[in-house]
Amino acid sequence: MNAYTIFMAASAPATEHGEHAAEHGKAVFPPLDVSTFSSQLFWLFIVFGLLLLLLAKVFLPRLGGILEDRSNRIADDLDGAARMQREAESAELAYEQSLKDARAKAHNVAETTRASINAEIDAEMEASERDVAKQMEAAEAKIRKLRTAALANVDDIATDTAKSLVEKLFAGKITLAVAAKAVKAQN
Amino acid sequence: MADGLDPIAQFEIHKLVDLSIGKYDISFTNSSLMMVVGSLCICLFLFLGTTKRSIIPGRLQSMAEISYEFVADMIRSTAGRDGLKFFPFIYALFMFILFANVLGLIPFFFTTTSHIIVTFALAMSVMTTVLVVGIWKHGFKFLKLFVPSGVPIAILPLVVLLEVISFLSRPFSHGIRLWANMLAGHIMLKLFAGFIIMMFAALAGAAKMTAILPFIMTVALMPLEILVAFLQAYVFAILTSVYINDALHPGH
Incomplete structure (x- = not known):
């Protein structure tokens, strides 16, 4: 830095500079004025270098x-949407599955209930039929007994009747045994 | 008064702060000042454009993002994905030239890119980058750049000679194109703007009204010059990425 001889130029008004340049610079077209090249190159190098550094290290990475x-974010959102779509689809599938299951279960329940009710009805019918049959048998047995009893009584009644008939008709007396013998003979 | 109307006077360089290293003059001039102003504008633009970091960008952030995507797409389409390593360099060139050109259109503002030494230095920085990258990446094979494939042996020497000449003339055409465009545009603007004053001063009475003709011309030239300012920055940047493509992929 010591080698640099830096000094401030009196920043004279631009018009003065313009006149100055016009006096001396008429011969030289300013863009081709070689005397300005070193300063332009120097400042271009510094400024463009700094700009490049700032852009490369700060602004462009930020942008x-x-x-x-x-x-x-967009990719994430799209992924999320796709995932939710898949979830919704699987939820719908699960819902349909459970609906089907429930329907099948309900059907099963109805079926088994019907079957069990039928079985119960059958069982009860059978039981009551057996009961009825038993009662009928009992009744028949009773009737048979009564009939035999009645038949047995018929003989006695006939004997009594025969005895009293004989006694009434013939004013005689017969023993029951005779009458019974006669009744039996009649049978 | 006549000096003020001189269309060349706008390119004059005035020392603002006199500095030198040894016998070399490194004075801070109006040109240096405009370089600093342009670069500060770029930094300010990018700083304000990136402070909010919002997912849905505001106006300034949109502009910053558009400039980023614009240059990035340009590099991708001309130099491929591996060209993006040079993105900061090309982006800095594009923005530096764009801001220099556009700021230079403001009356009384100096245009740094209207001096050939500046545009030529920028072109040489591109050339140097291309050479260094090309030789560092491909070594001797970088010379294949000058030997297009599928050319008959008989005319190959001629083709190679032409390729070498075209390669060497690149920094000149690259730098001079920008410089000449800026220079011509500014001279034209200043010329027609000067005519307004000269005609108004020279003519008398109702004839003074004819000064409106150069005024209309100046108004018409202004958007054209804004277009040229943008276009030249774009051309400079896209040619840079084309040249860098040569350095990355020398085989034609």
Whole structure:
């Protein structure tokens, strides 16, 4: 830095400079004025170098980061949407499955209930039939007994009747045994 | 008064702070000042454009993002994905030239890119980058750049000679194109703007009204010059990425 001889120029008004340049510079077209090249190159190098550094290290990564964030966010959202769609589809499938299951179960329950009711009805019918048959048998047995008893009584009644008939008709007396013998003979 | 109307006077360089290293003059001039102003504008633009970091960008952030995507797409389409390593360099070139060109259109503002030494230095930085990257990446094979495939042996020497000449003339055409465009545009603007004053001063009475003709011309030239300012920055940047593509993929 010591080698640099730096000194401030009196910043004279631009018009003065313009006149100055016009006096001396008429011969030289300013863009081709070689005497200005070194300062232009120097400052271009410094300024463009700094700009490049700032852009490469600060601003472009920031800007790129924003764009990347956005594209990531969009990709994430699309992924999320696809995932939710899949979830909704599987939920619908599960719902349909459970509906089918419930329907099948209800059908089963109805079926088994019907079957068990039928079985119960059958069993009761059978039981009552057996009961009825038993009662009928009992009744028949009773009737048979009564009939035999009645038949047995018929003989006695006939004997009595025969005895009293004989006694009435013939004013005689016969023993019951005779009458019974006669009744039996009649049978 | 006549000096003020000189269309060349706008390119004059005035020392603002006199500095030198040894015998070399490194004075801070109006040109240096405009370089600093342009670069500060770029930094401010990018700083304000990236402070909020919002997912849904505001106006300034949108503009910053558009400039980013614009240059990135340009590099991707001309130099491929691996060209993006040079993104900061090309982006800095594009923005530096764009801001220099556009700021230079403001009356009384100096245009740094109207000086050939500046545009040529920028072109040489591109050339240097291309050479260094090309030789560092491909070594001797980088010379294949000058030997297009599928050319008959008989005319190959001629083709190679032409390729070498075209390669060497690149920094000149690259730098001079920008410089000449800026220079011509500014001279034209200043010329027609000067005519307004000269005609108004020279003519008398109702004839003074004819000064409106150069005024209309100046108004018509202004959007054209804004277009050229943008276009030249774009051309400079896209040619840079084309040249860098040569350095990355020398085989034609």
